[in-house]
Amino acid sequence: MNALQGIEGRVEWAERPNPTCAQGQIRIQVAAAGLNRADLLQVAGLYPPPPGASDIIGLECSGVVIEVGAGSTWQVGDRVCALLAGGGMAEEVVVDERHALPVPAGLSLAEAAALPEVYATAWLNLFMLGALQPGEKVLLHAGASGVGSAGIQLCKAFGSPCWVSVGSADRLAYCEALGAEGGALRGESLESLRDFAPFDVILDPVGANYAKLDLEILGRDGRWVVIGLMGGRKAELDLALLLGKRIQLIGSTLRSRDADFKARLIAELGQRVWPLLESGKLSPQLERTFPVHDAQSAFDALASNQVQGKVVVVIDESLS
Template structure:
């Protein structure tokens, strides 16, 4: 099969051995794969796959089931989207059957390909780890990102007013169109977030650069969930502020979670949101799709930080 690998900064669509399909697994003929910032980092050598996971890029995909192992409920021919630890940017992928969900009614395979990673990430960190309750206020840094776009919509649906930090007025308008109450431009008025706080929960893909400010923005018993380090891995801050407000600081990654944890998370996500995709209450926010032959352009588009929402790679447009 053909698959996309990123080695020392170079992308190569090359021949790789097709994986075996064992008990509890399904083989998917991939129609499209979602492109995420983690793929940019892996390409650059900064985010290696967990032990035992393929080095083929791609944390989410959608396609058609072509083979099933024993003990799974999927059937050959099912249209599914899947959460992966790697391997989605390939002509086929094998995955734990519990990590492949039916494509929500009315969505194309390309649209469905960009759901699993960002929505599972947003659900995990907002509702499971962040434990937000109806009415609690949420701050989403990088609000126009894929995870941010998902998070804003989930907050709106489940009754949590949210605010964002973004890079431009256009991206702030985009976030407000999804349901954000408002926000600030990170290079101009980040401190103005204090006017909207305090926040019960902050979802933070930035890390070090925002640490001191986040400690000031959080409410008593607030939760600060760190999912990335775009602003650096080190910070100097006053821990007394966290202590006095009983703040919880939670580090979170989804990729390295075990199979059972991911299966339970995806089952919960499907139960709570799948009908909302079908009736378009929730949207994939797929901004651009690229054929696999234009993979360099796709990576460049995401790296430009000008994309609001998601990018997909179309691998087989015949499905």
């Protein structure tokens, strides 16, 4: 089969061995794969896959089941999307059958490819780890990103007002259209976020640059969930605030979680989130698709920080 690989900072469509399908797994003929910042980091040599995971790029995909392991609940021909530790940007991928979900009714395979990673990340960090309750206030940094777009919609659907930090007025308008109450522009001053504080949960993919402010604008018993380090890895903090406000600082990654944990997470998505996608209360925010022969342009688009929502690479147009 052919697959997308990172070679010297660029992506290349090259031949790779077909993975084998064992009991408890399904083989998917890939239609499309969502692109995430982790993929950019992997291509740059900064985020290797966890032990045992495929080194092929791609943490989520959609497609059609073409082989099932013994005793599988899936059937050949089922349209699915899946959360992966790697391997999504290939003609075929083999995945733990528990990590797949049906394509929500009414959505295309390209749209479905934009769902698993961002909705799993948002649900895990806001609701499972952040223990978000209805009525609690949320701050989402990088609110116009794929995870941010999913997070805004989830907050609105489950009754928690949210605010964002973003890079431009257009992005703020985009977030408000999804349901955000308001926010601040990164290029001006994030100090205006104090006007909306205190927050109960902050979801932060930035890290060091925002750490001091995050600590100050969290309320008592607040949960501060750090999921990325786009703004650096080292910060000086006033730990007296952490103690005095009983703040929980939670570091979180999804890719390296074990298979059973991911299975529980996917099961929760299937029960709590997928019905909202099927009803139209939530939606994939698919901004652009790129054919796999132009995959480098997809990576460049995401790296430009001008994307609102998701970028998807189409692997097999005949399945869309």
